[in-house]
Amino acid sequence: MIISCRGKHFYFIVTLMLNELKNEWKNIVESALKKIAGTDDIPALGMTEPPKSELGDVAFPLFAYSRILRKSPKDIAEDVKKEIEANGKPDGEIILASGYFNVKLSVSNAFDSLYRKVMDEGEEYGKNRSMENKRIMLEFSCPNTNKPLHLGHMRNDSIGESISRILKANGAEVLKVNLINNRGVHICKSMLAYKEFGNGETPESTGEKGDHFVGRYYVKFAKWAKDTDEKINEAEEKGDMALAEALRANHPDKRAQSMLKDWEDGKSDVIELWKLMNKWTLDGLEESYRNMGISFDKIYYESETYKYGKAEVLKGLEDGVFYRESDGSVQIDLAEIGLDKKVLLRKDGTTIYITQDIGTAIRRHDDYPFDSLIYVVGSEQAYHFKVLFYILKKLGYKWADELYHLSYGMVNLPEGKMKSREGTVVDADDLLSELERLAENEIMDKGRDEIVGDVASTAHSIALAALNYYLLEVTPTRDMIFDPKKSISFNGNTGPYLEYMGARLSSILKKAEEEGLRAECVDSSLLKEDDEKTLIKLISDYPDVVEKAARNLDPSVVAQFLYSVSKTFSHYYHDNQIIKAETEDLAKTRLALASAVLQVLRNGFALVGIPYLASM
RNA sequence: GAUCCUGUAGCUCAGCUGGAUAGAGCGUCCGCCUCCUAAGCGGAAGGUCAGCAGUUCGAAUCUGCUCAGGGUCACCA
Numbered sequence: 141m142i143i144s145c146r147g148k149h150f151y152f153i154v155t156l157m158l159n160e161l162k163n164e165w166k167n168i169v170e171s172a173l174k175k176i177a178g179t180d181d182i183p184a185l186g187m188t189e190p191p192k193s194e195l196g197d198v199a200f201p202l203f204a205y206s207r208i209l210r211k212s213p214k215d216i217a218e219d220v221k222k223e224i225e226a227n228g229k230p231d232g233e234i235i236l237a238s239g240y241f242n243v244k245l246s247v248s249n250a251f252d253s254l255y256r257k258v259m260d261e262g263e264e265y266g267k268n269r270s271m272e273n274k275r276i277m278l279e280f281s282c283p284n285t286n287k288p289l290h291l292g293h294m295r296n297d298s299i300g301e302s303i304s305r306i307l308k309a310n311g312a313e314v315l316k317v318n319l320i321n322n323r324g325v326h327i328c329k330s331m332l333a334y335k336e337f338g339n340g341e342t343p344e345s346t347g348e349k350g351d352h353f354v355g356r357y358y359v360k361f362a363k364w365a366k367d368t369d370e371k372i373n374e375a376e377e378k379g380d381m382a383l384a385e386a387l388r389a390n391h392p393d394k395r396a397q398s399m400l401k402d403w404e405d406g407k408s409d410v411i412e413l414w415k416l417m418n419k420w421t422l423d424g425l426e427e428s429y430r431n432m433g434i435s436f437d438k439i440y441y442e443s444e445t446y447k448y449g450k451a452e453v454l455k456g457l458e459d460g461v462f463y464r465e466s467d468g469s470v471q472i473d474l475a476e477i478g479l480d481k482k483v484l485l486r487k488d489g490t491t492i493y494i495t496q497d498i499g500t501a502i503r504r505h506d507d508y509p510f511d512s513l514i515y516v517v518g519s520e521q522a523y524h525f526k527v528l529f530y531i532l533k534k535l536g537y538k539w540a541d542e543l544y545h546l547s548y549g550m551v552n553l554p555e556g557k558m559k560s561r562e563g564t565v566v567d568a569d570d571l572l573s574e575l576e577r578l579a580e581n582e583i584m585d586k587g588r589d590e591i592v593g594d595v596a597s598t599a600h601s602i603a604l605a606a607l608n609y610y611l612l613e614v615t616p617t618r619d620m621i622f623d624p625k626k627s628i629s630f631n632g633n634t635g636p637y638l639e640y641m642g643a644r645l646s647s648i649l650k651k652a653e654e655e656g657l658r659a660e661c662v663d664s665s666l667l668k669e670d671d672e673k674t675l676i677k678l679i680s681d682y683p684d685v686v687e688k689a690a691r692n693l694d695p696s697v698v699a700q701f702l703y704s705v706s707k708t709f710s711h712y713y714h715d716n717q718i719i720k721a722e723t724e725d726l727a728k729t730r731l732a733l734a735s736a737v738l739q740v741l742r743n744g745f746a747l748v749g750i751p752y753l754a755s756m
Numbered sequence: 757g758a759u760c761c762u763g764u765a766g767c768u769c770a771g772c773u774g775g776a777u778a779g780a781g782c783g784u785c786c787g788c789c790u791c792c793u794a795a796g797c798g799g800a801a802g803g804u805c806a807g808c809a810g811u812u813c814g815a816a817u818c819u820g821c822u823c824a825g826g827g828u829c830a831c832c833a
Contacts, residue, residue, distance in 0.1 A: 186774085191776055213813085284833085324832085519760085552826090613770085629781090644796090647792075707780085711798090715798095718792065
């Protein structure tokens with residue numbers, strides 16, 4: 141806080157948070173520079189962290205001023221120091237080092253008010269209002285109803301769920317939506333295969349999860365189609381053209397296509413089968429979502445939304461936004477954004493993918509007038525969204541500027557892309573249960589089963605921590621490689637490691653309580669260890685981390701932060717006794733630090749899908 | 757061909773709005789359980805930040821070119 145009084149500056153330190161204190165210093169150094177230069181027109185002052193703690197907590201490089209001031213950065217630092225000392229300065233010790241103006245802050249002292257704040261706010265600590273009054277719709281997952289979820293979906297779901305929590309933590313009102321892709325020729329394929337080979341079996345009769353059951357028929361279809369191709373080839377080689385022709389006329393692909401037409405015509409037996417199989421899959425998917433801690437506020441079905449776009453396109457045609465090609469199709473010329481022409485309605489008047497998305501977007505804005513709509517969809521669809529947003533803008537929708545494609549990278553295997561044809565797709569349910577099995581083994585091996593109580597549920601939490609952390613610690617926009625054999629581990633920089641730190645903290649606090657020791661910031665200046673200062677700084681940084689994660693739509697910001705907190709605490713409590721500290725005051729103060737660290741961890745865990753375990 | 761993304765340790769990834777000696781985990785090697793849970797802690801080895809040029813007091817970070825890998829450019833979704 142700076143109070144100006146008759147031209148002279150007095151500085152009052154009123155329990156400033158560390159970051160505010162840093163900014164305070166920045167302003168002061170900058171004004172000093174301006175005064176020395178005799179002008180306000182100087183390069184903006186940079187602010188970084190010194191490489192070593194002996195060099196202070198915040199650093200201002202002065203090299204840029206060397207030219208204007210015709211002095212060495214070292215001399216400038218001296219001048220700034222003199223200038224600042226003459227006027228009184230905020231809390232902190234000035235350290236000059238090779239062209240930098242550094243400040244060592246009284247980190248420990250800051251803990252007093254920081255601790256109070258963290259404890260007062262509890263699980264609210266770190267939340268902010270940077271996105272207050274913003275209504276954001278977030279679309280993610282968007283599965284097909286012809287097969288179970290795989291690893292690619294899991295990345296999508298983890299990112300989507302995490303982003304929604306991060307946005308909420310920044311004060312936004314978030315509506316999570318899913319768009320179920322339950323129509324189209326691919327859906328007919330599993331239906332057809334079921335009709336052909338199903339013999340009336342059901343998920344209940346075989347004991348399979350519905351989505352896996354349907355997925356099995358989708359695979360069956362692919363094999364059927366392939367076998368038919370081979371039979372056609374054989375027949376042709378034998379010269380049996382009549383057979384080849386007959387096979388071709390009755391080809392599964394052809395039959396699926398005609399089934400789609402029956403579906404669109406509303407043929408009752410097709411619709412009934414479609415409803416039945418859709419339900420099987422959706423029940424299965426819902427179970428997977430529940431297992432993974434994913435939820436939605438609203439679910440759209442493509443079977444209901446696919447028609448919306450057509451009217452919009454026809455309206456755009458009237459308004460001259462689109463044009464009719466000589467063959468009768470409706471198109472748009474994308475030359476303005478450096479792209480080719482794009483078809484919006486086929487010559488037979490039927491819609492395509494983008495037409496549906498146009499209609500769905502408009503419909504959604506009617507349903508829920510959002511300030512922003514974020515699509516969590518793979519990077520391979522970047523072109524699609526670029527075109528979609530452009531078209532909506534051309535149609536005159538102002539909110540089109542607030543549409544955003546959160547383009548996440550692909551999940552590849554060490555051998556390359558996952559291919560369903562080669563059976564290399566990593567199934568979501570299988571992966572989760574394998575992780576649960578490994579976690580359960582760990583618990584039993586360590587003999588922790590009695591302490592944790594419910595082994596299965598603990599194993600489930602550990603599996604989720606492993607999975608979510610693995611998927612979220614990587615920047616979303618980047619492709620990532622998943623090695624099923626070794627990538628998911630419970631040691632090192634992993635979800636279970638973070639979870640373990642939470643459990644350790646909880647157990648220390650519990651033990652202290654049993655011994656009648658209460659966490660209390662008796663004297664923050666007792667916290668002299670480097671690790672203690674680092675922890676205080678980290679706790680104080682957390683709200684900024686939450687804000688940055690939202691700004692960048694990047695959960696990895698939170699994940700990496702949580703790792704550094706855990707890592708630091710782990711190192712700290714290994715070297716320093718908390719409960720049995722030298723004095724009771726120190727023990728209490730360290731317990732206060734530990735409680736604050738735990739609160740921050742728990743708050744962060746919630747944002748990246750790591751369940752908190754009091755013991756493991 | 758056009759366009760977008762990526763290239764950092766053996767592997768998987770941070771760091772990228774320019775700042776001090778480029779980081780972590782895994783893997784390898786070596787230590788540490790009379791001590792609040794060893795899912796832990798410490799140490800060692802491991803780097804031409806793809807290459808070349810430019811901008812700058814200063815470049816992994818910005819710009820250009822080159823090379824390599826991937827995505828997309830459908831009347832599929």
